[in-house]
Every structure is written in C-alpha cells, then in structure tokens.
Amino acid sequence: MSLEGRLAVSAEVREALTAGTPVVALESTLISHGLPYPSNLEVARASEAAVRASGAVPATVAIHDGRLLVGLDDAALEALATAPEGSVTKAARPSLAASLSAGGWAATTVSATMIAAHAAGIRVFATGGIGGVHRGALGGAAPSLDISSDLEELARTPMVVVCAGPKAILDVPATLEYLETRGVPVVTIGQAELPGFYARSSGIRSPLTADTIAAAARIVGLQLGLGLGGVLVCVPVPKTDALPDEVARDAVERAIAEATAAAVSGPALTPWLLSRIAEITNGASVRANTALIVNNARQAGQLAVTLTTR
Numbered sequence: 001m002s003l004e005g006r007l008a009v010s011a012e013v014r015e016a017l018t019a020g021t022p023v024v025a026l027e028s029t030l031i032s033h034g035l036p037y038p039s040n041l042e043v044a045r046a047s048e049a050a051v052r053a054s055g056a057v058p059a060t061v062a063i064h065d066g067r068l069l070v071g072l073d074d075a076a077l078e079a080l081a082t083a084p085e086g087s088v089t090k091a092a093r094p095s096l097a098a099s100l101s102a103g104g105w106a107a108t109t110v111s112a113t114m115i116a117a118h119a120a121g122i123r124v125f126a127t128g129g130i131g132g133v134h135r136g137a138l139g140g141a142a143p144s145l146d147i148s149s150d151l152e153e154l155a156r157t158p159m160v161v162v163c164a165g166p167k168a169i170l171d172v173p174a175t176l177e178y179l180e181t182r183g184v185p186v187v188t189i190g191q192a193e194l195p196g197f198y199a200r201s202s203g204i205r206s207p208l209t210a211d212t213i214a215a216a217a218r219i220v221g222l223q224l225g226l227g228l229g230g231v232l233v234c235v236p237v238p239k240t241d242a243l244p245d246e247v248a249r250d251a252v253e254r255a256i257a258e259a260t261a262a263a264v265s266g267p268a269l270t271p272w273l274l275s276r277i278a279e280i281t282n283g284a285s286v287r288a289n290t291a292l293i294v295n296n297a298r299q300a301g302q303l304a305v306t307l308t309t310r
Contacts, residue, residue: 010071022304025117041081054301126300132175155182199248241291
C-alpha cells in the first residue's frame, strides 16, 4: 500500500484542502510524550484553537491501527493524552513503517508529521522546537553522530516548519551549519537573533530575518514555488512567558554538566535534561514551553493564511 493509501484525512481537513482554505499541521508527540496530563490535552486544544483564531484549520497528525490520521477529533486527542505510559510509541522517518505495522497508537515527531502532512497536501506545520545536532555529536572524546532526522526531513520535504528555534539543549551553531549544508533556509521573524527556545534570544545571529509574517511569506512562497525544499521559520517565545536569556542559558548548561557527571546518555538524555531544567527554573521552563507551542501554532496559522491569499 502506498503512503497516500495509508492516509486517513478528516472530513474537515479534506474539505478545507479542497476549498483552498489554509491548513496547519500539528504534531502529536507533545501530547503523548512532551507534557503530563492534563497539561498535554490543554496545550493540544489551545494550539488547535490558536490555529482556528488565525483563520486556518488545524490538522493534528498521529498514527492509529496502521493509518496516518491527518486531523484528530477531540476524542482522539483525549485518547492520546490519557493513554497508559509506554503504550504510545514515537514515530519518526526511521520508525514510521514499524509504527504503521505495529497497530495501536503512535505519536508523530517532526519528521513523521511532515511526511504525512505533505502527502495530504498541507504546506505549513507548527511545532515547539526542532531537533538537531546533539552536543558532542560531531567531536569530543566519543563522537556519536547523534543528529535528528528532523534536519534531513527539512531538506527533503517541501514544507514550512514554524518553531521557536532548535531545542536549547542542542548544539545550535552546528545545527545551523547542518541546515545550511542541506540547503534549508532559516528565517527568524521580527528580530536579528535566532530565538533561544525558552528565551527570546539564543545569542546567535539568524541566517535570515523577516520583519513581518508577510515578509516571511514572500520568502517561503518562493522557496516552495521554486521546489527548493523545506524552510524553517523561527518565532521567539512571547515576552510575558520567556525566561531571561542568561537564566535560560545557565539552566541548560547546568543541566548538561549534571547529566555528564551522572553519565546520562542515549534516549534517556533529552527527557532527563528537560526535567532537570524544569527543576532548576522552578517550572518556568515548562510555562515557557507551553506558551511557545501555542504561539507557534498561532503564527503558523497567520503564515498559512498569508500564503493562501498571496
């Protein structure tokens, strides 16, 4: 069966695509693996509401019983949010076929969401932060080549991905270099510096800057129209919820140093770091994370509307 044959597009999303109404894809990993219940369900609902408020239709993506669901109803959102721990797997490009063959629920990460959304005809996707080059992946005593499939997917799949920048625990300069090598434009809206995920600034200059969503849409429209692959659009976390730049950087560096001392590595590293950063910041990082997820959905909706009306 082809990829298209595995798609199950909701009636609302299908009608929107047929009518030319803007649609924004949303991932499901944040529901099953990113936040605890009921925060996960609240953020998922708030993200969909933010897309609708912008004039677009949300399409949360997940896998269920061998089908790629594009557009979940509220019952499906709740099923993912309340599923027993360990019962929902994560699907990325390398594990997509296995997730489809396994049956049951699987949540889609950035790469799997992009694959499904593009196959359905969706051009814009909102997430929290993308994966990238992990610290030490390209050097140090034991290089691991630990590089997220998100980056390859951006080079491979012609979609707009709206986020708050690479996750702060990554090697951000190396991630930008990798994206440049793979021909992926990185555009930040409204400021010269790349967002710092929890903080508004990473302290690193953005490769490209657009003053407004309309300006970003002009770049994005040409990128997609010329068939040049995907594009990453970055927006900073709202000021009211952002961590001060130095507080965010200090918390990340402290958590990474503690993980190294405790020999935490492999798949356990990222959740350990995120949990420790939340402890160090007394929960402020979690509040920033939830705020940026919803804000990214809102901005993606506005971008999708602008692209449709151009």
